[in-house]
Amino acid sequence: MRTARFLFLCMCCVLGFTVLPLQAAETGEVPQLTDPAQEFRKVAAQTNIPWFYIAAIYQYESSIHNKKKLTSGQSAVQIPAQDWCGPMNPNQLDRDEGTIRVFHGIGRDGNKDGIADPTNQTDVIYSLANLLRSNGLTEDDIQISLWNRYEDTMVVDRVVAFARIYNQFSTADLSQKAFPIPNRYNYSYRSTWGDKRGWGGRRMHEGTDIFADYGTPVVATSYGYVEMKGWNKFGGWRIGIRDLNNVYHYYAHLSAYAKGIQTRSIVTPGQVIGxxxxxxxxxxxxxxxxxxxLHYGMYFDNGTRSYAVDPAPHLRRWELQSRRK
Structure with a gap:
Protein backbone atom coordinates (compact mmCIF):
# COMPACT_ATOMS: atom_id res chain seq x y z
CA MET A 1 0.00 0.00 0.00
CA ARG A 2 2.82 2.42 0.92
CA THR A 3 4.64 1.57 -2.32
CA ALA A 4 1.51 2.26 -4.35
CA ARG A 5 1.00 5.59 -2.60
CA PHE A 6 4.64 6.56 -3.26
CA LEU A 7 4.28 5.74 -6.96
CA PHE A 8 1.04 7.72 -7.11
CA LEU A 9 2.71 10.79 -5.55
CA CYS A 10 5.62 10.50 -7.97
CA MET A 11 3.17 10.35 -10.88
CA CYS A 12 1.46 13.51 -9.59
CA CYS A 13 4.79 15.30 -9.64
CA VAL A 14 5.51 14.13 -13.18
CA LEU A 15 2.12 15.31 -14.43
CA GLY A 16 2.56 18.69 -12.76
CA PHE A 17 -0.20 18.60 -10.18
CA THR A 18 0.12 21.57 -7.87
CA VAL A 19 -0.79 22.47 -4.33
CA LEU A 20 -3.47 25.12 -4.18
CA PRO A 21 -2.81 27.61 -1.36
CA LEU A 22 -5.19 27.94 1.55
CA GLN A 23 -7.33 31.07 1.22
CA ALA A 24 -10.20 32.21 3.39
CA ALA A 25 -13.42 32.81 1.47
CA GLU A 26 -13.78 36.29 2.93
CA THR A 27 -10.47 37.54 1.47
CA GLY A 28 -11.84 37.67 -2.05
CA GLU A 29 -8.63 36.02 -3.25
CA VAL A 30 -9.63 32.59 -4.47
CA PRO A 31 -7.12 29.74 -4.61
CA GLN A 32 -5.08 29.80 -7.81
CA LEU A 33 -2.71 27.30 -9.39
CA THR A 34 0.83 28.17 -8.33
CA ASP A 35 2.27 26.39 -11.35
CA PRO A 36 2.41 28.65 -14.47
CA ALA A 37 -0.49 27.14 -16.37
CA GLN A 38 1.15 23.71 -16.75
CA GLU A 39 -2.07 21.88 -16.02
CA PHE A 40 -4.06 24.13 -18.35
CA ARG A 41 -1.55 23.67 -21.17
CA LYS A 42 -1.66 19.89 -20.79
CA VAL A 43 -5.46 19.84 -21.11
CA ALA A 44 -5.28 22.38 -23.95
CA ALA A 45 -3.12 19.96 -25.92
CA GLN A 46 -5.73 17.24 -25.40
CA THR A 47 -8.77 19.35 -26.32
CA ASN A 48 -7.41 21.97 -28.79
CA ILE A 49 -8.90 24.74 -26.63
CA PRO A 50 -6.46 27.61 -25.92
CA TRP A 51 -5.01 27.22 -22.42
CA PHE A 52 -5.90 30.79 -21.47
CA TYR A 53 -9.62 30.13 -22.05
CA ILE A 54 -9.39 27.03 -19.86
CA ALA A 55 -7.62 29.07 -17.19
CA ALA A 56 -10.25 31.81 -17.48
CA ILE A 57 -13.30 29.59 -17.00
CA TYR A 58 -11.60 27.68 -14.19
CA GLN A 59 -10.74 30.94 -12.44
CA TYR A 60 -14.25 32.34 -12.85
CA GLU A 61 -15.79 29.14 -11.52
CA SER A 62 -13.29 29.29 -8.64
CA SER A 63 -14.49 32.78 -7.74
CA ILE A 64 -18.07 31.58 -7.32
CA HIS A 65 -17.43 28.01 -6.09
CA ASN A 66 -14.22 28.17 -4.05
CA LYS A 67 -13.34 26.02 -1.07
CA LYS A 68 -11.82 27.12 2.23
CA LYS A 69 -9.47 24.17 2.54
CA LEU A 70 -7.62 22.50 -0.32
CA THR A 71 -5.17 19.64 -0.61
CA SER A 72 -2.81 18.64 -3.38
CA GLY A 73 -4.68 17.75 -6.56
CA GLN A 74 -8.00 18.98 -5.19
CA SER A 75 -10.04 21.36 -7.32
CA ALA A 76 -10.77 24.93 -6.24
CA VAL A 77 -14.03 24.64 -8.16
CA GLN A 78 -17.17 23.12 -6.70
CA ILE A 79 -19.36 22.13 -9.65
CA PRO A 80 -22.99 21.68 -8.52
CA ALA A 81 -24.06 18.03 -8.61
CA GLN A 82 -26.86 18.65 -11.10
CA ASP A 83 -24.37 20.22 -13.51
CA TRP A 84 -21.74 17.55 -13.02
CA CYS A 85 -24.04 14.52 -13.15
CA GLY A 86 -26.87 15.96 -15.26
CA PRO A 87 -30.09 17.55 -13.98
CA MET A 88 -32.23 14.49 -14.76
CA ASN A 89 -29.73 11.94 -13.49
CA PRO A 90 -31.40 9.97 -10.67
CA ASN A 91 -27.94 9.42 -9.14
CA GLN A 92 -26.60 12.82 -8.13
CA LEU A 93 -23.45 11.11 -6.85
CA ASP A 94 -22.75 9.52 -10.25
CA ARG A 95 -19.04 9.20 -11.08
CA ASP A 96 -19.37 7.14 -14.25
CA GLU A 97 -18.62 9.26 -17.33
CA GLY A 98 -20.81 7.08 -19.55
CA THR A 99 -24.05 7.62 -17.62
CA ILE A 100 -23.13 11.25 -16.93
CA ARG A 101 -22.96 11.81 -20.70
CA VAL A 102 -26.36 10.15 -21.13
CA PHE A 103 -27.91 12.68 -18.74
CA HIS A 104 -26.00 15.62 -20.32
CA GLY A 105 -23.78 16.27 -17.32
CA ILE A 106 -20.45 18.01 -17.79
CA GLY A 107 -18.42 15.61 -15.64
CA ARG A 108 -15.50 13.91 -17.42
CA ASP A 109 -12.67 11.58 -16.40
CA GLY A 110 -9.64 13.75 -17.13
CA ASN A 111 -6.95 11.66 -15.41
CA LYS A 112 -8.28 8.37 -16.87
CA ASP A 113 -8.64 6.59 -13.54
CA GLY A 114 -12.17 5.42 -14.38
CA ILE A 115 -13.82 8.02 -12.13
CA ALA A 116 -15.28 11.39 -13.11
CA ASP A 117 -14.50 13.06 -9.79
CA PRO A 118 -15.87 16.61 -9.22
CA THR A 119 -13.30 17.19 -6.46
CA ASN A 120 -10.30 16.25 -8.59
CA GLN A 121 -8.44 19.16 -10.16
CA THR A 122 -7.57 17.39 -13.43
CA ASP A 123 -11.10 16.03 -13.92
CA VAL A 124 -12.64 19.47 -13.34
CA ILE A 125 -10.23 21.28 -15.68
CA TYR A 126 -10.72 18.64 -18.38
CA SER A 127 -14.51 18.83 -17.96
CA LEU A 128 -14.56 22.62 -18.30
CA ALA A 129 -12.34 22.42 -21.38
CA ASN A 130 -14.74 19.93 -22.96
CA LEU A 131 -17.61 22.25 -22.12
CA LEU A 132 -15.80 25.07 -23.96
CA ARG A 133 -15.41 23.00 -27.13
CA SER A 134 -18.98 21.69 -27.15
CA ASN A 135 -19.91 23.99 -30.05
CA GLY A 136 -16.59 24.08 -31.91
CA LEU A 137 -13.08 25.43 -31.59
CA THR A 138 -13.27 29.01 -32.93
CA GLU A 139 -13.44 32.10 -30.70
CA ASP A 140 -17.12 32.53 -31.59
CA ASP A 141 -17.81 28.86 -30.86
CA ILE A 142 -16.18 29.15 -27.43
CA GLN A 143 -18.25 32.24 -26.59
CA ILE A 144 -21.43 30.40 -27.63
CA SER A 145 -20.45 27.58 -25.27
CA LEU A 146 -19.93 30.14 -22.50
CA TRP A 147 -23.36 31.61 -23.17
CA ASN A 148 -24.93 28.15 -23.00
CA ARG A 149 -23.22 27.62 -19.66
CA TYR A 150 -24.10 30.94 -17.99
CA GLU A 151 -26.87 32.53 -20.12
CA ASP A 152 -25.48 35.91 -19.06
CA THR A 153 -23.66 38.27 -21.44
CA MET A 154 -21.90 40.00 -18.54
CA VAL A 155 -20.40 36.72 -17.31
CA VAL A 156 -19.33 35.76 -20.84
CA ASP A 157 -17.58 39.14 -21.17
CA ARG A 158 -15.78 38.57 -17.86
CA VAL A 159 -14.49 35.12 -18.79
CA VAL A 160 -13.33 36.42 -22.18
CA ALA A 161 -11.57 39.33 -20.44
CA PHE A 162 -9.88 36.91 -18.03
CA ALA A 163 -8.67 34.92 -21.04
CA ARG A 164 -7.21 38.09 -22.59
CA ILE A 165 -5.28 38.80 -19.39
CA TYR A 166 -3.87 35.28 -19.10
CA ASN A 167 -2.95 35.29 -22.78
CA GLN A 168 -1.19 38.65 -22.54
CA PHE A 169 1.04 37.61 -19.64
CA SER A 170 1.42 33.92 -20.64
CA THR A 171 1.01 32.72 -17.06
CA ALA A 172 -1.74 31.83 -14.60
CA ASP A 173 0.22 33.11 -11.61
CA LEU A 174 -1.05 36.69 -11.44
CA SER A 175 -1.68 37.17 -7.73
CA GLN A 176 0.54 40.22 -7.09
CA LYS A 177 -1.07 43.22 -5.32
CA ALA A 178 -0.16 46.89 -4.80
CA PHE A 179 -1.27 49.70 -2.51
CA PRO A 180 -3.25 52.30 -4.53
CA ILE A 181 -0.91 55.21 -3.65
CA PRO A 182 2.84 54.82 -4.38
CA ASN A 183 5.11 54.75 -1.32
CA ARG A 184 7.02 57.92 -2.20
CA TYR A 185 3.90 60.12 -1.85
CA ASN A 186 2.31 61.42 1.34
CA TYR A 187 -1.08 59.97 2.24
CA SER A 188 -3.19 59.02 5.25
CA TYR A 189 -6.22 56.83 5.80
CA ARG A 190 -8.28 55.00 8.35
CA SER A 191 -11.27 52.70 8.10
CA THR A 192 -14.31 54.82 7.26
CA TRP A 193 -16.43 51.79 6.43
CA GLY A 194 -20.08 52.28 7.39
CA ASP A 195 -19.83 56.02 8.09
CA LYS A 196 -22.97 57.99 7.26
CA ARG A 197 -23.17 60.00 4.06
CA GLY A 198 -25.75 62.71 3.50
CA TRP A 199 -25.32 64.05 -0.03
CA GLY A 200 -27.79 62.45 -2.39
CA GLY A 201 -29.78 60.83 0.42
CA ARG A 202 -28.91 58.87 3.53
CA ARG A 203 -26.46 56.09 2.77
CA MET A 204 -23.44 54.36 4.28
CA HIS A 205 -19.85 54.76 3.19
CA GLU A 206 -18.84 51.70 1.16
CA GLY A 207 -15.09 52.07 1.10
CA THR A 208 -11.98 53.71 2.52
CA ASP A 209 -10.93 57.33 1.95
CA ILE A 210 -7.20 57.77 1.34
CA PHE A 211 -6.28 61.45 1.69
CA ALA A 212 -3.42 62.73 -0.49
CA ASP A 213 -2.38 65.87 -2.34
CA TYR A 214 -4.22 66.88 -5.46
CA GLY A 215 -2.68 65.17 -8.50
CA THR A 216 -1.06 62.30 -6.55
CA PRO A 217 -0.87 59.21 -8.79
CA VAL A 218 -3.38 56.42 -8.21
CA VAL A 219 -2.29 52.91 -9.21
CA ALA A 220 -4.11 49.65 -9.88
CA THR A 221 -4.03 47.26 -6.93
CA SER A 222 -4.18 44.07 -9.01
CA TYR A 223 -4.14 42.52 -12.45
CA GLY A 224 -7.46 43.13 -14.14
CA TYR A 225 -9.30 45.07 -16.81
CA VAL A 226 -11.14 48.39 -16.84
CA GLU A 227 -14.82 47.54 -16.65
CA MET A 228 -16.11 51.08 -16.09
CA LYS A 229 -14.77 54.58 -16.69
CA GLY A 230 -16.47 57.96 -16.60
CA TRP A 231 -18.55 60.29 -14.48
CA ASN A 232 -20.67 59.27 -11.53
CA LYS A 233 -22.62 61.90 -9.59
CA PHE A 234 -21.40 60.47 -6.28
CA GLY A 235 -17.87 59.39 -7.21
CA GLY A 236 -17.05 62.01 -9.82
CA TRP A 237 -14.45 60.86 -12.32
CA ARG A 238 -14.07 57.22 -11.43
CA ILE A 239 -12.64 53.94 -12.69
CA GLY A 240 -13.92 50.42 -11.98
CA ILE A 241 -11.48 47.54 -12.45
CA ARG A 242 -12.46 43.85 -12.35
CA ASP A 243 -9.69 41.53 -11.14
CA LEU A 244 -9.16 37.82 -11.76
CA ASN A 245 -10.88 36.95 -8.49
CA ASN A 246 -14.06 38.58 -9.84
CA VAL A 247 -13.65 41.48 -7.40
CA TYR A 248 -14.61 44.97 -8.60
CA HIS A 249 -12.20 47.71 -7.45
CA TYR A 250 -13.73 51.20 -7.37
CA TYR A 251 -11.49 54.30 -7.58
CA ALA A 252 -13.43 57.57 -7.18
CA HIS A 253 -13.05 61.38 -6.98
CA LEU A 254 -10.19 61.44 -9.50
CA SER A 255 -8.92 64.68 -11.01
CA ALA A 256 -7.84 63.01 -14.26
CA TYR A 257 -7.20 59.64 -15.89
CA ALA A 258 -3.79 58.31 -16.88
CA LYS A 259 -3.04 58.49 -20.57
CA GLY A 260 -4.13 55.39 -22.48
CA ILE A 261 -6.55 54.09 -19.85
CA GLN A 262 -9.76 53.09 -21.60
CA THR A 263 -12.65 50.70 -21.00
CA ARG A 264 -11.38 47.12 -21.42
CA SER A 265 -7.75 48.18 -20.90
CA ILE A 266 -5.70 45.50 -19.12
CA VAL A 267 -3.88 46.83 -16.06
CA THR A 268 -1.11 45.55 -13.80
CA PRO A 269 -0.45 46.10 -10.08
CA GLY A 270 1.29 49.44 -9.58
CA GLN A 271 0.28 50.83 -12.99
CA VAL A 272 -0.87 54.46 -12.84
CA ILE A 273 -4.56 54.71 -13.78
CA GLY A 274 -5.43 58.23 -12.59
CA LEU A 294 -9.15 58.71 -3.24
CA HIS A 295 -12.29 56.77 -2.38
CA TYR A 296 -11.35 53.10 -2.75
CA GLY A 297 -14.03 50.42 -2.66
CA MET A 298 -14.16 46.65 -3.17
CA TYR A 299 -17.20 44.70 -4.35
CA PHE A 300 -17.24 40.93 -4.31
CA ASP A 301 -19.36 38.91 -6.75
CA ASN A 302 -20.33 35.32 -5.91
CA GLY A 303 -22.23 34.70 -9.14
CA THR A 304 -25.64 35.58 -7.72
CA ARG A 305 -25.08 38.97 -6.11
CA SER A 306 -22.49 41.72 -5.71
CA TYR A 307 -21.77 43.21 -2.29
CA ALA A 308 -19.37 45.74 -0.78
CA VAL A 309 -16.76 44.81 1.82
CA ASP A 310 -14.48 46.87 4.02
CA PRO A 311 -11.24 47.33 2.02
CA ALA A 312 -9.19 48.61 4.98
CA PRO A 313 -7.76 45.19 6.02
CA HIS A 314 -6.69 44.53 2.43
CA LEU A 315 -5.15 47.99 2.15
CA ARG A 316 -3.10 47.48 5.30
CA ARG A 317 -1.75 44.17 4.02
CA TRP A 318 -0.91 45.59 0.57
CA GLU A 319 0.65 48.67 2.14
CA LEU A 320 2.97 46.47 4.20
CA GLN A 321 3.85 44.35 1.18
CA SER A 322 4.57 47.43 -0.94
CA ARG A 323 6.85 48.93 1.72
CA ARG A 324 8.79 45.68 2.03
CA LYS A 325 9.46 45.74 -1.69
Missing amino acids: YVGSSGYGKPGTSGKFAPH
Whole structure:
Protein backbone atom coordinates (compact mmCIF):
# COMPACT_ATOMS: atom_id res chain seq x y z
CA MET A 1 0.00 0.00 0.00
CA ARG A 2 2.82 2.42 0.92
CA THR A 3 4.64 1.57 -2.32
CA ALA A 4 1.51 2.26 -4.35
CA ARG A 5 1.00 5.59 -2.60
CA PHE A 6 4.64 6.56 -3.26
CA LEU A 7 4.28 5.74 -6.96
CA PHE A 8 1.04 7.72 -7.11
CA LEU A 9 2.71 10.79 -5.55
CA CYS A 10 5.62 10.50 -7.97
CA MET A 11 3.17 10.35 -10.88
CA CYS A 12 1.46 13.51 -9.59
CA CYS A 13 4.79 15.30 -9.64
CA VAL A 14 5.51 14.13 -13.18
CA LEU A 15 2.12 15.31 -14.43
CA GLY A 16 2.56 18.69 -12.76
CA PHE A 17 -0.20 18.60 -10.18
CA THR A 18 0.12 21.57 -7.87
CA VAL A 19 -0.79 22.47 -4.33
CA LEU A 20 -3.47 25.12 -4.18
CA PRO A 21 -2.81 27.61 -1.36
CA LEU A 22 -5.19 27.94 1.55
CA GLN A 23 -7.33 31.07 1.22
CA ALA A 24 -10.20 32.21 3.39
CA ALA A 25 -13.42 32.81 1.47
CA GLU A 26 -13.78 36.29 2.93
CA THR A 27 -10.47 37.54 1.47
CA GLY A 28 -11.84 37.67 -2.05
CA GLU A 29 -8.63 36.02 -3.25
CA VAL A 30 -9.63 32.59 -4.47
CA PRO A 31 -7.12 29.74 -4.61
CA GLN A 32 -5.08 29.80 -7.81
CA LEU A 33 -2.71 27.30 -9.39
CA THR A 34 0.83 28.17 -8.33
CA ASP A 35 2.27 26.39 -11.35
CA PRO A 36 2.41 28.65 -14.47
CA ALA A 37 -0.49 27.14 -16.37
CA GLN A 38 1.15 23.71 -16.75
CA GLU A 39 -2.07 21.88 -16.02
CA PHE A 40 -4.06 24.13 -18.35
CA ARG A 41 -1.55 23.67 -21.17
CA LYS A 42 -1.66 19.89 -20.79
CA VAL A 43 -5.46 19.84 -21.11
CA ALA A 44 -5.28 22.38 -23.95
CA ALA A 45 -3.12 19.96 -25.92
CA GLN A 46 -5.73 17.24 -25.40
CA THR A 47 -8.77 19.35 -26.32
CA ASN A 48 -7.41 21.97 -28.79
CA ILE A 49 -8.90 24.74 -26.63
CA PRO A 50 -6.46 27.61 -25.92
CA TRP A 51 -5.01 27.22 -22.42
CA PHE A 52 -5.90 30.79 -21.47
CA TYR A 53 -9.62 30.13 -22.05
CA ILE A 54 -9.39 27.03 -19.86
CA ALA A 55 -7.62 29.07 -17.19
CA ALA A 56 -10.25 31.81 -17.48
CA ILE A 57 -13.30 29.59 -17.00
CA TYR A 58 -11.60 27.68 -14.19
CA GLN A 59 -10.74 30.94 -12.44
CA TYR A 60 -14.25 32.34 -12.85
CA GLU A 61 -15.79 29.14 -11.52
CA SER A 62 -13.29 29.29 -8.64
CA SER A 63 -14.49 32.78 -7.74
CA ILE A 64 -18.07 31.58 -7.32
CA HIS A 65 -17.43 28.01 -6.09
CA ASN A 66 -14.22 28.17 -4.05
CA LYS A 67 -13.34 26.02 -1.07
CA LYS A 68 -11.82 27.12 2.23
CA LYS A 69 -9.47 24.17 2.54
CA LEU A 70 -7.62 22.50 -0.32
CA THR A 71 -5.17 19.64 -0.61
CA SER A 72 -2.81 18.64 -3.38
CA GLY A 73 -4.68 17.75 -6.56
CA GLN A 74 -8.00 18.98 -5.19
CA SER A 75 -10.04 21.36 -7.32
CA ALA A 76 -10.77 24.93 -6.24
CA VAL A 77 -14.03 24.64 -8.16
CA GLN A 78 -17.17 23.12 -6.70
CA ILE A 79 -19.36 22.13 -9.65
CA PRO A 80 -22.99 21.68 -8.52
CA ALA A 81 -24.06 18.03 -8.61
CA GLN A 82 -26.86 18.65 -11.10
CA ASP A 83 -24.37 20.22 -13.51
CA TRP A 84 -21.74 17.55 -13.02
CA CYS A 85 -24.04 14.52 -13.15
CA GLY A 86 -26.87 15.96 -15.26
CA PRO A 87 -30.09 17.55 -13.98
CA MET A 88 -32.23 14.49 -14.76
CA ASN A 89 -29.73 11.94 -13.49
CA PRO A 90 -31.40 9.97 -10.67
CA ASN A 91 -27.94 9.42 -9.14
CA GLN A 92 -26.60 12.82 -8.13
CA LEU A 93 -23.45 11.11 -6.85
CA ASP A 94 -22.75 9.52 -10.25
CA ARG A 95 -19.04 9.20 -11.08
CA ASP A 96 -19.37 7.14 -14.25
CA GLU A 97 -18.62 9.26 -17.33
CA GLY A 98 -20.81 7.08 -19.55
CA THR A 99 -24.05 7.62 -17.62
CA ILE A 100 -23.13 11.25 -16.93
CA ARG A 101 -22.96 11.81 -20.70
CA VAL A 102 -26.36 10.15 -21.13
CA PHE A 103 -27.91 12.68 -18.74
CA HIS A 104 -26.00 15.62 -20.32
CA GLY A 105 -23.78 16.27 -17.32
CA ILE A 106 -20.45 18.01 -17.79
CA GLY A 107 -18.42 15.61 -15.64
CA ARG A 108 -15.50 13.91 -17.42
CA ASP A 109 -12.67 11.58 -16.40
CA GLY A 110 -9.64 13.75 -17.13
CA ASN A 111 -6.95 11.66 -15.41
CA LYS A 112 -8.28 8.37 -16.87
CA ASP A 113 -8.64 6.59 -13.54
CA GLY A 114 -12.17 5.42 -14.38
CA ILE A 115 -13.82 8.02 -12.13
CA ALA A 116 -15.28 11.39 -13.11
CA ASP A 117 -14.50 13.06 -9.79
CA PRO A 118 -15.87 16.61 -9.22
CA THR A 119 -13.30 17.19 -6.46
CA ASN A 120 -10.30 16.25 -8.59
CA GLN A 121 -8.44 19.16 -10.16
CA THR A 122 -7.57 17.39 -13.43
CA ASP A 123 -11.10 16.03 -13.92
CA VAL A 124 -12.64 19.47 -13.34
CA ILE A 125 -10.23 21.28 -15.68
CA TYR A 126 -10.72 18.64 -18.38
CA SER A 127 -14.51 18.83 -17.96
CA LEU A 128 -14.56 22.62 -18.30
CA ALA A 129 -12.34 22.42 -21.38
CA ASN A 130 -14.74 19.93 -22.96
CA LEU A 131 -17.61 22.25 -22.12
CA LEU A 132 -15.80 25.07 -23.96
CA ARG A 133 -15.41 23.00 -27.13
CA SER A 134 -18.98 21.69 -27.15
CA ASN A 135 -19.91 23.99 -30.05
CA GLY A 136 -16.59 24.08 -31.91
CA LEU A 137 -13.08 25.43 -31.59
CA THR A 138 -13.27 29.01 -32.93
CA GLU A 139 -13.44 32.10 -30.70
CA ASP A 140 -17.12 32.53 -31.59
CA ASP A 141 -17.81 28.86 -30.86
CA ILE A 142 -16.18 29.15 -27.43
CA GLN A 143 -18.25 32.24 -26.59
CA ILE A 144 -21.43 30.40 -27.63
CA SER A 145 -20.45 27.58 -25.27
CA LEU A 146 -19.93 30.14 -22.50
CA TRP A 147 -23.36 31.61 -23.17
CA ASN A 148 -24.93 28.15 -23.00
CA ARG A 149 -23.22 27.62 -19.66
CA TYR A 150 -24.10 30.94 -17.99
CA GLU A 151 -26.87 32.53 -20.12
CA ASP A 152 -25.48 35.91 -19.06
CA THR A 153 -23.66 38.27 -21.44
CA MET A 154 -21.90 40.00 -18.54
CA VAL A 155 -20.40 36.72 -17.31
CA VAL A 156 -19.33 35.76 -20.84
CA ASP A 157 -17.58 39.14 -21.17
CA ARG A 158 -15.78 38.57 -17.86
CA VAL A 159 -14.49 35.12 -18.79
CA VAL A 160 -13.33 36.42 -22.18
CA ALA A 161 -11.57 39.33 -20.44
CA PHE A 162 -9.88 36.91 -18.03
CA ALA A 163 -8.67 34.92 -21.04
CA ARG A 164 -7.21 38.09 -22.59
CA ILE A 165 -5.28 38.80 -19.39
CA TYR A 166 -3.87 35.28 -19.10
CA ASN A 167 -2.95 35.29 -22.78
CA GLN A 168 -1.19 38.65 -22.54
CA PHE A 169 1.04 37.61 -19.64
CA SER A 170 1.42 33.92 -20.64
CA THR A 171 1.01 32.72 -17.06
CA ALA A 172 -1.74 31.83 -14.60
CA ASP A 173 0.22 33.11 -11.61
CA LEU A 174 -1.05 36.69 -11.44
CA SER A 175 -1.68 37.17 -7.73
CA GLN A 176 0.54 40.22 -7.09
CA LYS A 177 -1.07 43.22 -5.32
CA ALA A 178 -0.16 46.89 -4.80
CA PHE A 179 -1.27 49.70 -2.51
CA PRO A 180 -3.25 52.30 -4.53
CA ILE A 181 -0.91 55.21 -3.65
CA PRO A 182 2.84 54.82 -4.38
CA ASN A 183 5.11 54.75 -1.32
CA ARG A 184 7.02 57.92 -2.20
CA TYR A 185 3.90 60.12 -1.85
CA ASN A 186 2.31 61.42 1.34
CA TYR A 187 -1.08 59.97 2.24
CA SER A 188 -3.19 59.02 5.25
CA TYR A 189 -6.22 56.83 5.80
CA ARG A 190 -8.28 55.00 8.35
CA SER A 191 -11.27 52.70 8.10
CA THR A 192 -14.31 54.82 7.26
CA TRP A 193 -16.43 51.79 6.43
CA GLY A 194 -20.08 52.28 7.39
CA ASP A 195 -19.83 56.02 8.09
CA LYS A 196 -22.97 57.99 7.26
CA ARG A 197 -23.17 60.00 4.06
CA GLY A 198 -25.75 62.71 3.50
CA TRP A 199 -25.32 64.05 -0.03
CA GLY A 200 -27.79 62.45 -2.39
CA GLY A 201 -29.78 60.83 0.42
CA ARG A 202 -28.91 58.87 3.53
CA ARG A 203 -26.46 56.09 2.77
CA MET A 204 -23.44 54.36 4.28
CA HIS A 205 -19.85 54.76 3.19
CA GLU A 206 -18.84 51.70 1.16
CA GLY A 207 -15.09 52.07 1.10
CA THR A 208 -11.98 53.71 2.52
CA ASP A 209 -10.93 57.33 1.95
CA ILE A 210 -7.20 57.77 1.34
CA PHE A 211 -6.28 61.45 1.69
CA ALA A 212 -3.42 62.73 -0.49
CA ASP A 213 -2.38 65.87 -2.34
CA TYR A 214 -4.22 66.88 -5.46
CA GLY A 215 -2.68 65.17 -8.50
CA THR A 216 -1.06 62.30 -6.55
CA PRO A 217 -0.87 59.21 -8.79
CA VAL A 218 -3.38 56.42 -8.21
CA VAL A 219 -2.29 52.91 -9.21
CA ALA A 220 -4.11 49.65 -9.88
CA THR A 221 -4.03 47.26 -6.93
CA SER A 222 -4.18 44.07 -9.01
CA TYR A 223 -4.14 42.52 -12.45
CA GLY A 224 -7.46 43.13 -14.14
CA TYR A 225 -9.30 45.07 -16.81
CA VAL A 226 -11.14 48.39 -16.84
CA GLU A 227 -14.82 47.54 -16.65
CA MET A 228 -16.11 51.08 -16.09
CA LYS A 229 -14.77 54.58 -16.69
CA GLY A 230 -16.47 57.96 -16.60
CA TRP A 231 -18.55 60.29 -14.48
CA ASN A 232 -20.67 59.27 -11.53
CA LYS A 233 -22.62 61.90 -9.59
CA PHE A 234 -21.40 60.47 -6.28
CA GLY A 235 -17.87 59.39 -7.21
CA GLY A 236 -17.05 62.01 -9.82
CA TRP A 237 -14.45 60.86 -12.32
CA ARG A 238 -14.07 57.22 -11.43
CA ILE A 239 -12.64 53.94 -12.69
CA GLY A 240 -13.92 50.42 -11.98
CA ILE A 241 -11.48 47.54 -12.45
CA ARG A 242 -12.46 43.85 -12.35
CA ASP A 243 -9.69 41.53 -11.14
CA LEU A 244 -9.16 37.82 -11.76
CA ASN A 245 -10.88 36.95 -8.49
CA ASN A 246 -14.06 38.58 -9.84
CA VAL A 247 -13.65 41.48 -7.40
CA TYR A 248 -14.61 44.97 -8.60
CA HIS A 249 -12.20 47.71 -7.45
CA TYR A 250 -13.73 51.20 -7.37
CA TYR A 251 -11.49 54.30 -7.58
CA ALA A 252 -13.43 57.57 -7.18
CA HIS A 253 -13.05 61.38 -6.98
CA LEU A 254 -10.19 61.44 -9.50
CA SER A 255 -8.92 64.68 -11.01
CA ALA A 256 -7.84 63.01 -14.26
CA TYR A 257 -7.20 59.64 -15.89
CA ALA A 258 -3.79 58.31 -16.88
CA LYS A 259 -3.04 58.49 -20.57
CA GLY A 260 -4.13 55.39 -22.48
CA ILE A 261 -6.55 54.09 -19.85
CA GLN A 262 -9.76 53.09 -21.60
CA THR A 263 -12.65 50.70 -21.00
CA ARG A 264 -11.38 47.12 -21.42
CA SER A 265 -7.75 48.18 -20.90
CA ILE A 266 -5.70 45.50 -19.12
CA VAL A 267 -3.88 46.83 -16.06
CA THR A 268 -1.11 45.55 -13.80
CA PRO A 269 -0.45 46.10 -10.08
CA GLY A 270 1.29 49.44 -9.58
CA GLN A 271 0.28 50.83 -12.99
CA VAL A 272 -0.87 54.46 -12.84
CA ILE A 273 -4.56 54.71 -13.78
CA GLY A 274 -5.43 58.23 -12.59
CA TYR A 275 -4.75 61.04 -10.16
CA VAL A 276 -6.19 62.10 -6.81
CA GLY A 277 -8.83 64.84 -6.95
CA SER A 278 -12.05 66.08 -5.38
CA SER A 279 -14.55 65.47 -8.17
CA GLY A 280 -18.14 64.44 -7.55
CA TYR A 281 -21.33 65.33 -5.70
CA GLY A 282 -22.96 66.98 -8.69
CA LYS A 283 -23.16 67.22 -12.46
CA PRO A 284 -20.17 66.29 -14.66
CA GLY A 285 -17.18 68.45 -13.84
CA THR A 286 -18.24 69.30 -10.27
CA SER A 287 -15.17 69.49 -8.02
CA GLY A 288 -13.95 70.99 -4.75
CA LYS A 289 -16.84 70.09 -2.45
CA PHE A 290 -14.46 68.19 -0.15
CA ALA A 291 -10.73 67.73 0.43
CA PRO A 292 -8.84 65.81 -2.27
CA HIS A 293 -8.74 62.10 -1.62
CA LEU A 294 -9.15 58.71 -3.24
CA HIS A 295 -12.29 56.77 -2.38
CA TYR A 296 -11.35 53.10 -2.75
CA GLY A 297 -14.03 50.42 -2.66
CA MET A 298 -14.16 46.65 -3.17
CA TYR A 299 -17.20 44.70 -4.35
CA PHE A 300 -17.24 40.93 -4.31
CA ASP A 301 -19.36 38.91 -6.75
CA ASN A 302 -20.33 35.32 -5.91
CA GLY A 303 -22.23 34.70 -9.14
CA THR A 304 -25.64 35.58 -7.72
CA ARG A 305 -25.08 38.97 -6.11
CA SER A 306 -22.49 41.72 -5.71
CA TYR A 307 -21.77 43.21 -2.29
CA ALA A 308 -19.37 45.74 -0.78
CA VAL A 309 -16.76 44.81 1.82
CA ASP A 310 -14.48 46.87 4.02
CA PRO A 311 -11.24 47.33 2.02
CA ALA A 312 -9.19 48.61 4.98
CA PRO A 313 -7.76 45.19 6.02
CA HIS A 314 -6.69 44.53 2.43
CA LEU A 315 -5.15 47.99 2.15
CA ARG A 316 -3.10 47.48 5.30
CA ARG A 317 -1.75 44.17 4.02
CA TRP A 318 -0.91 45.59 0.57
CA GLU A 319 0.65 48.67 2.14
CA LEU A 320 2.97 46.47 4.20
CA GLN A 321 3.85 44.35 1.18
CA SER A 322 4.57 47.43 -0.94
CA ARG A 323 6.85 48.93 1.72
CA ARG A 324 8.79 45.68 2.03
CA LYS A 325 9.46 45.74 -1.69
